[in-house]
Structure formats: structure tokens, C-alpha cells
Amino acid sequence: MTDRLKSVLTHLNPIASPRDKLLQKNPDDVVITLAIRTPLCKYKTGALKDTTLDGITLRILQAVRAKMNLDPALVDDICLGNVRDGQAAYYCRAAALAAGFPNTTAAHSSSRFCSSGLTATAHIANEVSSGLIDIGVAIGAEMLSEGNDRLARPFVEEILANQEAADCMLTMGQTSENVAKQFNVSREEQDRYAVESYRRAETAKKAGWFNDELVPITVKKDGQDVTITEDEVRYGTTYEKVAKLKPAFAEDGRSTAGNSSQITDGAAAVVLMKRSKALELGQPILGKYVGAAIAGLPPRIMGIGPTLAIPKLLSRYGLDLHKDVDIVEINEAFASMAVYCRDTLQLDWNKMNPRGGAIALGHPFGMTGVRQIVTGLSEAKRTQKKVLVTSMCLGTGMGMAAIFINEQ
Structure with a gap:
């Protein structure tokens, strides 16, 4: 076959790149079909300081029901991603019923540290993909103001006796x-x-x-009804201000309240x-869930x-x-x-967290995995971008990542 004939055949039958394949419908x-979140509010002082996990779960599900333009009886399952509350499954089920979903809509919870919301999304996506359900809702929520203990005992x-287990x-x-010491990330770089x-x-x-x-959403704060409509974001932060802060975790440390994630409350949901x-x-189609990966x-x-989860995920789909x-x-x-x-x-830092991240916005553990999807798809719509990757580190030594395609 001549080179010219090969060229003609290639033009007539172009081989789709891995990216192009993912963009196919x-x-x-x-x-x-729906991606929403509550405002993010500051721990112990913000508008959500008196709201409980069952309360925020109720409110995000009420918002889902109001905005999804579907008969709630069509929703087969709801999964709440949450880290710190062992009663999350109870709260999810009860909140769903109170929000107007019928008793035929099942509910459960997922907990995998800071990826709990993304894990909930993967659970629902896998249920849909396998045919177990037709329609599902994934929620991520965390009310850090409630102050549950991280570990009740050693x-x-x-x-x-096993050092890695003890770690x-x-x-x-x-x-x-x-991380800062082992990989030489300086205090100035962090600030x-x-x-x-x-x-x-x-x-x-x-x-x-x-x-x-x-x-x-409307909640009670100090006994009064308060409607919150926007994130509680600190304005005017400068390097000079952040550089003056004392280390938070060790006398000679490099992590401070200014270069660590804000402690906040909030919830997010996707249908x-x-x-x-x-x-x-x-239904409007906002984006496509492609797949996820977990790494230890x-x-x-x-x-x-x-740095482990993202390459592992992209290699599965042949993406660069x-x-x-x-x-x-x-x-x-x-x-x-x-x-x-x-x-x-x-x-490219311009591609990474273009609207800022948890340092400025906050990191309600269970919410983060869904909040990143909601924010990422919104940013992709605004800038007319297509391929979104979300990722996070997880307590006890893990990472998770997922790929989404914007279709807005």
C-alpha cells in the first residue's frame, strides 16, 4: 500500500484519540443531570454552626427534589458520603423521607475519609451502570462544627506493634x-x-x-432563621499576613492556619x-461520569x-x-x-483549582468529593472546557481520582 493511499484511508477512517472516545455520547x-451545593460556612462561627448532619442532609435533599424536575418516586437510591458520623445512614434515610422522597427510595452512606463524597458518587454511578438502579443521588456532607472525635481510643x-498501622x-x-520535610516543600512555597x-x-x-x-438554604443560627446564599470567603489575604502566622502542628513546622484547609460546614449533591x-x-445533561481510581x-x-491516583486513573483511559x-x-x-x-x-497551575480550593473555600471532609464535581463542571461550562479530573488525598494513606466530561 502506497503512503498516499494510507493517507487517504486514514482521512476517510480517522482513528479517534482516547480523549475523542471519551467525548463520544x-x-x-x-x-x-443536576449538580448543586450549599454555601460553605465557617466552623463554629458561620451560618451553619448550629446545623446538624441530619439537618443539612434534609436541606440538600429538599433542594435536589425542588430542582431536579423529576417525580421523586423515580429515584431508586441515595448515598450520603460522610466521614465522622457513624449515624450517617440513619440520617440519610430519614432525611430522604422528610424531604418528600417516598419509602420506595432506598438510602445508605459511604465513608472513605476525604473521598467519601466521591466514593458516594462512584457507588451511585456503578449502581446505574450495572442496572441495579435507574436513577440515584450522591451527596457529600460534613458538619465539622458538631465536633465528633476523630479517634475515640488508640x-x-x-x-x-506495626509501624505503618500505628501511623x-x-x-x-x-x-x-x-510531606513538607520529606519532600522539602518550604514554608514560603506553602504560603x-x-x-x-x-x-x-x-x-x-x-x-x-x-x-x-x-x-x-434556611437554617437556625442562635435560635433565629437565617437564609444563606453565598460562601463565607475571606477577602484581602496577602503573603505578608499569612507569613506571620505561627506553625499549627509543630514548633518548627511549616503548616499554619493560613496554609491549611479552612474548617467549614456544607453539603453538595449530584443526580x-x-x-x-x-x-x-x-433531563438536562451537565456532564458524564467516566470512572474513578483508588490508590494506597x-x-x-x-x-x-x-500523585498516585491520577496517573493510575488516566492510564486506564490512555489519557495524557x-x-x-x-x-x-x-x-x-x-x-x-x-x-x-x-x-x-x-x-499547569492555571488548570489546577482555577476558582481556588480548600485552603480558601474550606474542606468539609465528606462534602469535598462532590463539591469538586459541582465546582469543576461549573468552571468547565464557564470556560467551555471538556475534560475534568478531580482528586484528593485520604487519611490513613490513600488517594482517589475521577474523570468527568462537561457537556454544557
């Missing part, structure tokens, strides 16, 4: 210091990263970029179904999880992080891990 695709002696008891702040996160979040809020993500079902019901690593440096991915949402648990992940993955 098929009836069995799992799609997102592990048993047999577990503590699962390290606080997240300690693991941040481990400058944090200031940029604050700047981006301030810019996004003032420009109204978050508006299509948010649903207003998922197959594309064929969405078209049958006349030493607990003492848990923050580097995205730099050429094929448009937006990357990586949870900023601490600036130490965010800087390390950005630099190790050689990410």
Missing part, C-alpha cells in the same frame, strides 16, 4: 509536616500557594462564578442516571495520594494529563501536599 453513559497493642493514628497536620488560593476564590466569588453551583434515561425524561500509600505521607485534561480539581488539604502534587505531576 452513548446511551449507556452515566450522566449528571488501636489495640497488636496493631500498634494511621497520625493527625492530618502531622502528615502535612511529614505563596495559599495566598493564590485565596485570591482565586475571592475573584470567583466577586465575579459570580459560584452562583450557578449554589442553592440557598445520576444513564444517558438514555435522561433523554427519555427530558504510606499513611505518614498521605497527602501525596493524588497535560494534553487531554482541561481542569484538575485537587483538594488542598494542606499547601504542603498541594504544592507537592502540582510540582510532581508538573501541572
Whole structure:
């Protein structure tokens, strides 16, 4: 076969790239038809300080029911991602009934540390894909103002005898210091990263970029009804201010209140179904869920999880992080891990957390995995980008990542 004939045949039968294949639309695709979140409010002082997990779950489900333009009886299952409350499954079921979903709608919870919301999304997506359900709702919620203990007691002696197992008891702040020291992430790098996160979040809020993500909710604060409509974001953060803060976790440490994720409360939700079902019901299609990956690593440096989970995920689909991915949402648990992940993955910082991240916006653990989807799809719509990757590090040494395609 001549080179000219090969060229003609290639033109007539172009081989789709891995990215192009993901952009194709098929009836069995799992799609997102609604993506919303509550405002993010400051721990112990913000508008959600008196709201409980069952209360916020009720309100986000009320918003889902009001906005999804579906008979709630069509929803087969709801999954609540939450980290710190062992009663989350009870709350999800009861809140669904109180929000107007019938008793035929099932409910459960998922808990995998900071990926709990993303894990809930993957659970519902897999149920849809397998045919177990037709329509489902994934929620992520965390009310850190409730102050549940992280660990009620130490592990048993047999577990503590294994160093890596014992490292699962390290606080997240300690693991941040481990990452900073082991990988030489300086205090200045962390502070400058944090200031940029604050700047981006301030810019996004003032420009109204978050508006299509948010649903207003009314809650009780100090005994009075309060309607919250926007995130509680600190304006005017400068490097000089952040650089003055004392280390939070060790006397000679590099992580501070200014370069660590804000402690906040909030909830987010997505509705998922197959594309064929969405078209049958006349539902708007915001984006497509492609798939997720989980990776494990030493607990003492848990923050580097995205550097393992993202390549693992992209390799499954033949994607190149730099050429094929448009937006990357990586949870900023601490600036130490965010800087390390950005630099190790050689990410274009303009693609990473373009509206700021958890340092400025906050990190309600169970909410984060869904909040990143909601924010990422909104940003993709605004900028007309296509391929979104979300990722986060997880307590006890793990990372998770997922791919979504914007169709707005």
C-alpha cells in the first residue's frame, strides 16, 4: 500500500484519540443531570454552626427534589458520603423521607475519609451502570462544627506493634509536616500557594462564578432563621499576613492556619442516571461520569495520594494529563501536599483549582468529593472546557481520582 493511499484511508477512517472516545455520547453513559451545593460556612462561627448532619442532609435533599424536575418516586437510591458520623445512614434515610422522597427510595452512606463524597458518587454511578438502579443521588456532607472525635481510643497493642498501622493514628497536620520535610516543600512555597488560593476564590466569588453551583438554604443560627446564599470567603489575604502566622502542628513546622484547609460546614449533591434515561425524561445533561481510581500509600505521607491516583486513573483511559485534561480539581488539604502534587505531576497551575480550593473555600471532609464535581463542571461550562479530573488525598494513606466530561 502506497503512503498516499494510507493517507487517504486514514482521512476517510480517522482513528479517534482516547480523549475523542471519551467525548463520544452513548446511551449507556452515566450522566449528571443536576449538580448543586450549599454555601460553605465557617466552623463554629458561620451560618451553619448550629446545623446538624441530619439537618443539612434534609436541606440538600429538599433542594435536589425542588430542582431536579423529576417525580421523586423515580429515584431508586441515595448515598450520603460522610466521614465522622457513624449515624450517617440513619440520617440519610430519614432525611430522604422528610424531604418528600417516598419509602420506595432506598438510602445508605459511604465513608472513605476525604473521598467519601466521591466514593458516594462512584457507588451511585456503578449502581446505574450495572442496572441495579435507574436513577440515584450522591451527596457529600460534613458538619465539622458538631465536633465528633476523630479517634475515640488508640488501636489495640497488636496493631500498634506495626509501624505503618500505628501511623494511621497520625493527625492530618502531622502528615502535612511529614510531606513538607520529606519532600522539602518550604514554608514560603506553602504560603505563596495559599495566598493564590485565596485570591482565586475571592475573584470567583466577586465575579459570580459560584452562583450557578449554589442553592440557598434556611437554617437556625442562635435560635433565629437565617437564609444563606453565598460562601463565607475571606477577602484581602496577602503573603505578608499569612507569613506571620505561627506553625499549627509543630514548633518548627511549616503548616499554619493560613496554609491549611479552612474548617467549614456544607453539603453538595449530584443526580445520576444513564444517558438514555435522561433523554427519555427530558433531563438536562451537565456532564458524564467516566470512572474513578483508588490508590494506597504510606499513611505518614498521605497527602501525596493524588500523585498516585491520577496517573493510575488516566492510564486506564490512555489519557495524557497535560494534553487531554482541561481542569484538575485537587483538594488542598494542606499547601504542603498541594504544592507537592502540582510540582510532581508538573501541572499547569492555571488548570489546577482555577476558582481556588480548600485552603480558601474550606474542606468539609465528606462534602469535598462532590463539591469538586459541582465546582469543576461549573468552571468547565464557564470556560467551555471538556475534560475534568478531580482528586484528593485520604487519611490513613490513600488517594482517589475521577474523570468527568462537561457537556454544557
